[in-house]
Amino acid sequence: MRVTVHRKAHFNAAHRLYRKDWSFEKNESIFGKCNNPNFHGHNYELIVSVTGAIDPETGYVIDMKVLKDIIKSEVEDAFDHKNLNVEVEDFKNLNPTAENIAVVIYNKIKPKLDTSLDLEITLYETPRNFVTYSGN
Ligand SMILES: Nc1nc2c(c(=O)[nH]1)N=C([C@H](O)[C@H](O)COP(=O)(O)OP(=O)(O)OP(=O)(O)O)CN2
Ligand SMILES: [Zn+2]
Numbered sequence: 001m002r003v004t005v006h007r008k009a010h011f012n013a014a015h016r017l018y019r020k021d022w023s024f025e026k027n028e029s030i031f032g033k034c035n036n037p038n039f040h041g042h043n044y045e046l047i048v049s050v051t052g053a054i055d056p057e058t059g060y061v062i063d064m065k066v067l068k069d070i071i072k073s074e075v076e077d078a079f080d081h082k083n084l085n086v087e088v089e090d091f092k093n094l095n096p097t098a099e100n101i102a103v104v105i106y107n108k109i110k111p112k113l114d115t116s117l118d119l120e121i122t123l124y125e126t127p128r129n130f131v132t133y134s135g136n
Helices: 024-035 064-079 098-112
Strands: 002-015 040-053 118-124 130-133
Touching: 002 064, 040 064, 040 098, 064 098, 098 118, 098 130
Parallel strands: none
Antiparallel strands: 002 040, 040 118, 118 130
16 A cells, blocks of 8 residues: 655746756747846745655654654755755756756755655646656
8 A cells, every 4th residue: 555645845947948058039039028138036846756665663654843844954945045046056057947856856856765765756847837847
């Protein structure tokens, strides 16, 4: 029997969607207002979902406190109140779209979990735009 544990978190961050190897005009045609050279911000909402067997001794799939601490150190401390393009190494050469941010978060958290556990990342960039990634 496998059960999924969900932990919510959030961070505020600025970004610009563009490619350095494209002209401003091409970036504008693909990314529109998201290509603003002065950046823009989002209140990202994150749901980290961990699936595994319930430990019969503790009743836990994973201790929520442990999961909270992993999210804080791997995501919130790294991304909150940051300019993703300028201040976060992961996005120096990677467009900080919601898709790419979700993959980066997955790759940061997965190695911190027991290998028996499955992970899914749900990332809301706006209340109406969100992505999911589970490593496939
Ligand atoms: N596939 C993706 N498309 C878009 C992404 C993305 O990460 N992946 N990101 C953006 C921009 O970041 C943009 O800032 C999104 O804002 P906006 O279009 O204003 O989104 P809203 O939900 O606020 O828009 P409403 O029109 O109010 O619904 C664009 N595309
Ligand atoms: Zn944006």
